[in-house]
Structures are given as C-alpha cells and as structure tokens.
Amino acid sequence: MAMQSMKKVIGSIEFGILSPQEIRKMSAAEITVPDTYDDDGYPIEGGLMDKRLGVIDPGLRCETCGARAGECPGHFGHIELARPVIHVGFAKTIHRVLESTCRECGRIKLTDEEIDEYMKKFEVVGDRKKAKDKLIKEIHKKAKERMVCPHCGAPQFPIKFERPTIYYELRKDEEGNEYKHRMMPTEIRDRLERIPDRDLPLLGLHPEKSRPEWMVLTVLPVPPVTMRPSITLESGIRAEDDLTHKLVDIIRINNRLKSNIEAGAPQLIIEDLWDLLQYHVTTYINNETSGIPPAKHKSGRPLKTLAQRLKGKEGRFRGNLSGKRVNFSARTVISPDPMISINEVGVPLAIAMELTVPEKVTEFNFEKLRERVMNGPEKYPGANYVIDPEGRRIRIMENNREKIVNELLDIGWTVERHLEDGDIVLFNRQPSLHRMSIMAHRVRVMPYRTFRLNLPVCPPYNADFDGDEMNLHVPQTEEAQAEAKILMEVQNHIISPRYGGPLIAGIQDHISGGYLLTREGAYFTRPEVEQMLTFAGVEVDELPEPDKFENGEPLWSGKAIFSLLLPDDLTIWYRNKLCDESERCDALERLIEEKFIPDPDEVRELAYDGFVYIQNGKLLSGAIDKKAYGREDGKLLDIIVREYGAERARQFLDQVTKLAIWVITHRGFTTAIDDEDLPEEALDRISEIIRDAEERVNRLIDAYRRGELEPLPGKSLEETLESKIMAVLAEARDNAGSVAEKYLGMGNHAVVMAKTGARGKILNITQMAAMLGQQSIRGKRLYRGYRGRVLTHFKPGDLGARARGFVTNSYKSGLTPQEYFFHAMGGREGLVDTAVRTAQSGYMQRRLINALQDLKVDYDGTVRDPTGIIVQFKYGEDGVDPMRSWGGSTLDVDRVIMRTLLKSRGNGRR
Amino acid sequence: MATKKEFNVFMHELVPEHRVLSEKEKEELLNRYRIKISQLPQILVSDPAVVELGAKPGDVIEIKRKSPTAGVYYYYRLVVEG
Numbered sequence: 001m002a003m004q005s006m007k008k009v010i011g012s013i014e015f016g017i018l019s020p021q022e023i024r025k026m027s028a029a030e031i032t033v034p035d036t037y038d039d040d041g042y043p044i045e046g047g048l049m050d051k052r053l054g055v056i057d058p059g060l061r062c063e064t065c066g067a068r069a070g071e072c073p074g075h076f077g078h079i080e081l082a083r084p085v086i087h088v089g090f091a092k093t094i095h096r097v098l099e100s101t102c103r104e105c106g107r108i109k110l111t112d113e114e115i116d117e118y119m120k121k122f123e124v125v126g127d128r129k130k131a132k133d134k135l136i137k138e139i140h141k142k143a144k145e146r147m148v149c150p151h152c153g154a155p156q157f158p159i160k161f162e163r164p165t166i167y168y169e170l171r172k173d174e175e176g177n178e179y180k181h182r183m184m185p186t187e188i189r190d191r192l193e194r195i196p197d198r199d200l201p202l203l204g205l206h207p208e209k210s211r212p213e214w215m216v217l218t219v220l221p222v223p224p225v226t227m228r229p230s231i232t233l234e235s236g237i238r239a240e241d242d243l244t245h246k247l248v249d250i251i252r253i254n255n256r257l258k259s260n261i262e263a264g265a266p267q268l269i270i271e272d273l274w275d276l277l278q279y280h281v282t283t284y285i286n287n288e289t290s291g292i293p294p295a296k297h298k299s300g301r302p303l304k305t306l307a308q309r310l311k312g313k314e315g316r317f318r319g320n321l322s323g324k325r326v327n328f329s330a331r332t333v334i335s336p337d338p339m340i341s342i343n344e345v346g347v348p349l350a351i352a353m354e355l356t357v358p359e360k361v362t363e364f365n366f367e368k369l370r371e372r373v374m375n376g377p378e379k380y381p382g383a384n385y386v387i388d389p390e391g392r393r394i395r396i397m398e399n400n401r402e403k404i405v406n407e408l409l410d411i412g413w414t415v416e417r418h419l420e421d422g423d424i425v426l427f428n429r430q431p432s433l434h435r436m437s438i439m440a441h442r443v444r445v446m447p448y449r450t451f452r453l454n455l456p457v458c459p460p461y462n463a464d465f466d467g468d469e470m471n472l473h474v475p476q477t478e479e480a481q482a483e484a485k486i487l488m489e490v491q492n493h494i495i496s497p498r499y500g501g502p503l504i505a506g507i508q509d510h511i512s513g514g515y516l517l518t519r520e521g522a523y524f525t526r527p528e529v530e531q532m533l534t535f536a537g538v539e540v541d542e543l544p545e546p547d548k549f550e551n552g553e554p555l556w557s558g559k560a561i562f563s564l565l566l567p568d569d570l571t572i573w574y575r576n577k578l579c580d581e582s583e584r585c586d587a588l589e590r591l592i593e594e595k596f597i598p599d600p601d602e603v604r605e606l607a608y609d610g611f612v613y614i615q616n617g618k619l620l621s622g623a624i625d626k627k628a629y630g631r632e633d634g635k636l637l638d639i640i641v642r643e644y645g646a647e648r649a650r651q652f653l654d655q656v657t658k659l660a661i662w663v664i665t666h667r668g669f670t671t672a673i674d675d676e677d678l679p680e681e682a683l684d685r686i687s688e689i690i691r692d693a694e695e696r697v698n699r700l701i702d703a704y705r706r707g708e709l710e711p712l713p714g715k716s717l718e719e720t721l722e723s724k725i726m727a728v729l730a731e732a733r734d735n736a737g738s739v740a741e742k743y744l745g746m747g748n749h750a751v752v753m754a755k756t757g758a759r760g761k762i763l764n765i766t767q768m769a770a771m772l773g774q775q776s777i778r779g780k781r782l783y784r785g786y787r788g789r790v791l792t793h794f795k796p797g798d799l800g801a802r803a804r805g806f807v808t809n810s811y812k813s814g815l816t817p818q819e820y821f822f823h824a825m826g827g828r829e830g831l832v833d834t835a836v837r838t839a840q841s842g843y844m845q846r847r848l849i850n851a852l853q854d855l856k857v858d859y860d861g862t863v864r865d866p867t868g869i870i871v872q873f874k875y876g877e878d879g880v881d882p883m884r885s886w887g888g889s890t891l892d893v894d895r896v897i898m899r900t901l902l903k904s905r906g907n908g909r910r
Numbered sequence: 911m912a913t914k915k916e917f918n919v920f921m922h923e924l925v926p927e928h929r930v931l932s933e934k935e936k937e938e939l940l941n942r943y944r945i946k947i948s949q950l951p952q953i954l955v956s957d958p959a960v961v962e963l964g965a966k967p968g969d970v971i972e973i974k975r976k977s978p979t980a981g982v983y984y985y986y987r988l989v990v991e992g
Contacts, residue, residue, distance in 0.1 A: 870950060
C-alpha cells in the first residue's frame with residue numbers, strides 16, 4: 001500500500017498573521033535549550049533538534065508522528081519570549097496603525113460620519129488593490145493629523161519611528177516642554193490590543209485573520225528541523241543551518257533575559273537584553289534590514305535568514321517555485337541533419353536509453369512490452385522500470401527481469417520503456433522568448449552524441465551549430481502527449497503569430513538550390529531526375545513527358561520536376577524578388593487577368609524568371625526564390641499551409657528542401673574571391689565616381705568656409721554641410737555599387753544568393769567588390785578622436801571625405817591602415833548596440849510578461865484579468881488570431897473569389 | 911463669450927467620440943458580458959472628455975474608436991471619482 005498521490009484542488013489561499021494561540025496550537029514542543037545535539041550526537045530534548053520537531057538522521061523516529069526521516073514532514077515548535085518584540089516585517093504597519101488610532105481609547109481617529117463614508121468607499125472599490133491602497137493611505141493621512149480623539153477627546157501625540165524597530169512618542173508635559181518617550185513593545189502591544197475589531201477594515205486589517213497586536217511577537221514559532229537540516233562534513237563535524245544558529249542566539253538571550261527579570265535585575269540591564277533580543281529576532285526574520293548590522297557567521301559571511309531564503313532570483317519563489325529542475329529531460333549539443341523531417345529530432349542512443357516513456361500494458365502491446373522488459377536497461381530497445389498496479393516501482397535488473405516477464409508483468413502494469421522512434425518530446429532552446437522556442441518533435445533515435453535537427457527549424461529556436469545546446473523533455477502522460485501533439489508540433493508553428501507569414505521555411509541553400517532548379521534553361525537528364533526525386537522522397541508512378549530532347553536524350557525542365565511536389569490543384573501568381581523588368585511581369589499579369597485560365601503554351605512563351613505563375617500545380621513561369629518558401633515572405637508555403645493544412649506543408653517543406661539540396665550539391669555552388677573581380681573599365685569608372693564625389697565634397701566645404709552655404713530649414717550651417725556631404729558620399733557609394741552590379745551577373749554565385757534572398761544583400765557584394773563607403777557612428781560621420789580630427793594622419797579641422805571615415809577601397813582591394821581603423825570604429829558601434837539591445841530588451845520582455853501573463857481570452861472573446869476585469873472587449877479589437885489570419889485580416893476575399901471561379905470554370909481539372 | 915472660443919476636446923481629430931450610456935443600455939452591456947459594474951475598465955471624472963460630457967461617477971461612457979484592425983471598435987468605461 002504505497003502512498004497514493006492525493007488529488008485535491010486548491011480553492012483559495014488566505015494570508016494572515018499567526019496569533020500567539022495559533023502558534024502554540026501548532027507547536028509540537030516548547031524549545032528552551034540553546035543547543036542542538038549532545039556529545040554522542042543525539043538530539044537534546046527541548047533543544048533545537050528536538051525529536052518532536054521531526055527527524056533528519058536516518059534510523060531515528062519522529063516523536064510527533066512516528067515516521068522516519070524522509071517521511072516525516074516535520075513539525076513546528078515554539079519559543080515563549082520573555083518580553084514581546086516587534087516583527088520587523090510589520091514595523092511600518094505598526095507605525096501607521098499607532099498614528100491612526102487614539103492613544104487612550106484605541107478607536108480610529110475619524111468621526112463616525114467619516115467612518116461610514118469610507119466604509120462605503122471600500123465597498124465600491126472591491127478587489128482593486130491599487131485603489132484600496134490609496135484609500136488606506138488617505139485614511140492614515142487624515143487620522144494622523146487629528147490631535148484630539150473624536151471619540152474620547154483625549155489629546156494625541158505624534159509618534160516618531162526610528163528604523164528598524166524603535167518608536168517614540170513626542171509628548172508634552174504640563175509646562176508645554178516637549179520630551180521623547182520611548183515606547184517599548186509591551187506598551188505598543190497594549191495600545192494595539194485596544195483597537196476595536198470594527199475599526200480594523202479602515203486600517204486595511206482583517207479582524208479575524210490579522211489582529212494588529214499579533215504584529216508584536218510574544219511567541220516565536222520554531223520551524224521544523226526538516227527546513228533547517230544540519231549537514232555532517234566529511235571530517236565528522238556537524239555544520240548547523242543558518243536558521244538554527246540564529247535560533248540558538250535567540251534562545252540564549254531569551255533565557256538570560258528571563259533569569260534577569262526573575263532575579264529582579266535593574267531596568268537598564270533588562271532593557272539592554274530586551275534590545276538584544278529584538279536585534280536577534282529582527283535579523284532572524286530579515287538579515288538585510290536597513291539600519292542594523294547584518295548578523296554574521298563565524299567566518300564573516302552574513303547569515304541567510306528567512307527573508308533571504310525567499311527573495312531574489314535564487315530565492316524560493318523565482319528559484320524553486322516559478323522554475324524548478326525536472327526529471328525526464330536531457331541536454332546536449334545540437335547539430336544539423338537535413339535528412340530528417342522538420343518535426344523530428346535526432347536523439348542520441350545513450351540518451352534514448354536513459355529517458356523513458358511510461359506505457360500501460362494492454363492486451364495489444366503485451367508482447368511488445370515483454371520484449372522491452374526482457375531487454376532490460378542495458379539493451380536497446382529496452383525498459384528501465386516496471387510499475388505494478390499498486391504503483392510500486394521495480395527496477396529491472398539482470399537478476400529479476402526473467403521473474404518480472406514470466407511471473408509478474410500483466411495487463412494493468414506500466415512499463416517505463418526506452419524512448420523509441422515516433423515518441424513525442426518537447427524540444428527547447430533558451431532563451432525561450434516566444435512560444436516557438438518550445439515545440440513538440442518526433443523522436444528519431446540515432447548514433448553519436450548530439451541532438452539532430454533539420455535546418456528550417458533553426459529560425460524559431462534561433463539556433464546555430466557553433467556549440468549551441470538544447471533541452472529535451474519527455475511528456476509522461478497520455479494527456480500531456482496528446483496536448484503536445486495537437487498544440488505544439490512543429491508543423492503547427494510554420495506560420496508565425498507575429499507577422500502571419502512562415503517562420504519555419506527554407507533557408508540559404510534551400511533557396512539558392514530552388515533557384516538553380518527552376519530557372520529558365522535548367523534541364524536534367526533521366527538519371528538525374530530519378531536520383532533527385534528519390535533523394536527528396538517524392539513518390540511518382542511515372543515521370544511526366546520530357547520537356548525536350550537533345551541528341552535524342554530526353555530532358556526534363558527543373559520547373560516540371562518542381563511541379564511534382566505541388567498539390568495538383570494549386571493556382572497562384574506573384575512577382576518575385578528577381579523581377580527587374582516589370583514590363584515582362586506586366587505582360588504575364590495581363591494575360592492571366594484577361595484569359596483567367598490561360599493556355600500553358602501561351603504562358604511559356606512569355607515565361608520570365610521574375611514572375612511566378614503556377615497553374616493547377618504546374619510551375620509555368622518564374623524561378624523559385626525567397627518569395628516562394630523563404631522566411632517571412634514565402635507565399636507558396638503560406639498558401640499550402642492555409643489551403644492544404646499544416647501536415648501537407650510539412651511534407652512539402654521536407655521534400656522541397658531535400659530537392660534543392662540535391663540540386664545544389666550535384667551542380668556545385670561556391671563563392672570565392674574571384675566572384676568580386678571587376679574588369680579594368682569598371683574599376684576606372686568607380687575611381688572616377690570617387691574622384692568626382694571628393695571634389696564635390698571639397699566644393700561644399702569651400703562654400704561653407706566662404707560662408708556661401710545656405711542652411712537647410714531647421715538645421716545649423718554645420719549640420720547642413722554634414723548632411724549635404726553625407727548625401728553626396730552615399731550617392732557615390734550607390735553609384736559605385738550599381739557600376740559593380742552591372743558587371744556581376746547571375747553566373748556569379750554571390751549574386752545568386754543576394755538576388756534570390758538566400759543570404760546577404762547586393763550591398764554586401766558591392767562593399768566587397770567596389771567600395772566600402774562612409775563609416776558612421778550614430779548616423780554621423782566619424783569625428784571623435786583627437787582635437788579637430790579623428791586620426792593624427794589628417795590636419796586638424798579637415799572636413800574632407802577621407803578624413804572623416806569615407807572608405808574608398810573595397811574588401812577585395814584592401815583597406816589602408818586609416819580606413820581599417822575607421823571601419824573598426826563603425827564596427828564597434830554595432831557590437832555595443834547588440835550588447836546593449838539584448839540587455840534592454842530582455843528586461844523589457846520580463847516586465848511585459850509580468851504585466852500580461854495573467855490575461856486571457858475568455859470564451860466570449862473578451863480579454864480579462866484573473867478577477868474578471870475586462871481589458872479588451874474583443875481580443876485585438878477584431879477577435880482575429882494572427883496565426884490563422886490572411887496577412888492580418890480574417891479572410892482574403894480576392895483569393896476566395898479566385899478559387900471559386902477556378903473551380904466553377906473547371907478547365908479540365910478538378 | 912461671443913468672441914472667445916472655448917476649447918472643446920471633441921473638436922480634435924485624435925479624440926474619439928464619447929457618449930454616456932442610458933441606464934437601460936448600461937444594463938444591457940452588463941448582461942451582454944455577464945459582468946458586475948466593477949469589472950468594467952474605469953475612467954476618472956476629471957478626464958477632460960468626461961468633464962466635457964458632464965458625466966457623474968457611476969455613469970458608463972461608450973467610446974467609439976477607430977481601429978486599424980477592426981474599423982470601428984467600441985470601448986466602455988465606468989466613470990469613477992478622482
């Protein structure tokens with residue numbers, strides 16, 4: 001009969017202050033001895049390790065509940081304080097309450113009318129904490145200023161509070177001389193006791209849960225040993241917990257105070273001891289109380305007391321409750337594997353044999369699970385534990401597995417079997433900034449020691465393979481597995497809820513490869529076609545008709561092969577990134593609009609790489625680039641997800657990336673320094689542009705020096721000069737760039753990558769081939785350094801292009817030392833920016849999450865906080881889930897009309 | 911007052927339309943969302959728009975806003991003291 005977990009639902013939690021009666025009631029023992037263990041290492045009765053508070057040493061039994069160490073949860077004890085002390089946590093509240101109430105009759109210093117008025121206001125305010133706090137503050141302010149009690153007429157005195165726990169009353173004697181009267185905790189407690197229950201709500205207190213006098217301690221609860229265990233060091237010496245140390249101090253002083261009082265010692269000595277007791281209790285509760293020195297350990301380390309255990313990042317709340325360590329998880333380095341599906345994850349064998357999935361034995365899986373158990377923990381696929389119907393876990397070992405398989409294992413048992421192909425797991429990479437940072441994958445058990453993931457899922461995790469590690473979690477119940485499958489599987493996150501376009505998409509070589517496959521003039525032989533389709537995992541019964549014959553050999557166009565991956569009723573057209581002759585796109589667009597379902601041959605005649613037209617699953621015109629299945633603007637992928645579902649999109653993405661990879665590896669794709677070669681005439685033209693720009697800059701500077709420059713509106717003369725110079729130099733860079741661009745065609749792989757959107761921008765190529773251009777910091781030309789100049793290589797006050805960070809060389813031609821330094825200056829800004837940005841956005845994210853985490857969309861479409869207060873009457877004002885919207889709107893009407901027309905006109909296809 | 915023009919917040923193009931709900935509309939609103947009056951978002955009586963309307967604490971204001979996502983969007987706020 002093992003401990004079955006008790007399932008209970010927490011209805012509500014109430015916070016209040018413990019009364020002395022409650023503390024005594026829950027106490028298992030009064031603690032009076034300031035000691036822990038005797039010389040034999042046995043707990044002393046009445047000491048801090050009293051066996052009635054629970055036990056931590058193996059072999060001993062708890063004297064309260066009779067359980068052994070590990071089973072006994074521990075029990076509270078208590079210390080009877082010889083004199084009351086202030087609870088630091090409430091010091092401020094005590095001050096407020098004392099100021100608000102009469103020193104004679106204890107009533108709140110408000111008139112009866114005011115009391116009624118405020119009571120009513122409290123009802124209106126309800127649960128809104130902010131408003132409530134404001135009211136309480138207001139009441140305090142009003143009551144504090146009453147120097148005569150409206151109820152009994154007694155004169156009142158101001159109360160001075162000295163941190164952390166000392167209170168004075170600024171009294172006046174008959175002659176009107178002011179004098180300070182120190183209020184000891186006993187006096188304070190007496191006054192708090194006099195406050196009637198009915199006045200408490202106005203002070204923000206609850207008469208049953210938090211009487212004010214309970215804020216002055218007369219009894220101190222002693223936490224159970226289990227929460228302050230002593231540790232035995234290797235040398236055999238016991239080290240006590242910080243809390244135990246502090247409690248020893250408290251008891252020692254408490255006992256001394258008690259005996260001094262009993263012996264009738266002078267008031268002075270008693271008050272000194274009393275203050276010392278107050279100090280110890282204060283530091284016991286919070287050792288970072290301002291105004292008093294923190295209690296130190298023998299070694300000089302400040303003690304970690306109650307408040308310190310709860311506070312901060314490593315504290316109980318943030319460290320142990322909001323985030324805790326879990327079982328059934330693994331972490332290792334990640335590496336790429338383009339051959340697995342995007343929703344799979346490669347799990348190393350060693351990890352698969354450590355992580356387990358509990359599977360209930362039924363008549364359907366009995367045989368399979370028997371085999372798993374028979375294999376045991378050492379042989380894959382095996383199992384590590386079996387659980388009997390009563391919930392006892394039995395470890396499968398060499399010597400008991402035969403007995404388990406043959407005699408014990410039966411329907412109703414559970415087997416914790418090794419992770420196997422197809423199991424659902426959660427895969428995560430920190431920082432988990434958005435929901436796509438944790439997705440559900442299918443397991444693929446593999447050799448070696450890294451987690452394998454397919455490249456399209458790098459962007460959502462923001463993962464690369466320069467040593468990144470990722471975490472993996474195994475859901476342990478059927479409910480959890482089903483939930484993960486339905487809500488978290490990779491294919492359900494292809495579309496990002498942030499901008500309503502694909503986030504999981506083809507990257508880099510997938511795009512370049514797609515282009516090489518589908519551009520005009522790309523033809524493949526039969527063996528090539530067969531190989532690439534097999535590689536991509538595309539199943540075709542029969543190849544389509546060859547597009548042409550060369551020397552009697554049949555050839556297929558890349559477009560025809562690509563079309564095999566598309567759903568065969570897909571129709572779509574769009575302009576892609578390669579479109580730089582818009583007349584040709586216009587011509588195609590006009591044809592489609594006029595004929596609606598134009599004849600394929602007509603389209604072929606106009607076919608242009610810059611305009612994609614897919615008719616009934618046949619790519620007739622256009623090459624594939626980033627706009628097809630790339631991140632953020634992959635239209636094709638977007639349409640497939642929305643019209644054919646996530647699973648079809650996953651299949652498409654898997655196949656298309658593999659196809660592209662086959663093409664790019666077999667055709668060959670590389671970029672090298674000769675991609676940046678420019679012919680002599682181009683270099684001459686670039687030098688010309690540079691000379692021209694420098695001259696124009698010099699003319700501007702001359703004009704400025706002569707005072708002939710006209711300031712632009714809203715700018716000073718200097719600013720005008722700067723912005724004009726910057727404009728001239730930016731133009732020069734652009735011109736040099738376009739010169740270079742003219743000489744670099746699609747035969748250049750760097751250009752292919754830039755134009756298709758696979759990687760890099762044209763700007764990067766022109767910076768390599770033609771000229772780097774102006775370096776800047778905060779959008780300004782470089783000017784910091786020496787007085788009037790950046791480097792000593794220039795004359796002070798030189799405003800010329802080269803002196804202020806204009807780099808005329810390219811990466812290929814090589815930078816001069818000065819240019820190199822300017823470039824480093826500009827580059828440094830980028831580095832600082834990213835460092836600052838991550839720190840700032842991290843903090844902003846934290847605050848945003850804290851503010852928004854409890855809001856939810858109700859079934860009626862409203863956004864509410866946990867108390868039911870409405871934040872938005874309709875989520876996002878339109879109630880649309882961006883992930884399921886068409887670029888933000890509920891429906892793309894044009895697309896629906898087009899699809900309907902296509903269907904009704906039929907044109908032979910379904 | 912003949913020459914001096916009073917400034918009216920509602921004349922400004924960025925200020926959306928405000929309207930005080932009648933008791934009946936108020937009740938309908940609360941029923942529609944199945945809420946207590948305290949669960950409505952709030953607006954201070956000292957808010958320039960509320961001052962202009964002359965609404966009192968306990969009134970509910972309907973704000974007709976332009977929304978980039980939904981075209982027109984109605985928001986309701988309970989007038990509170992302060």
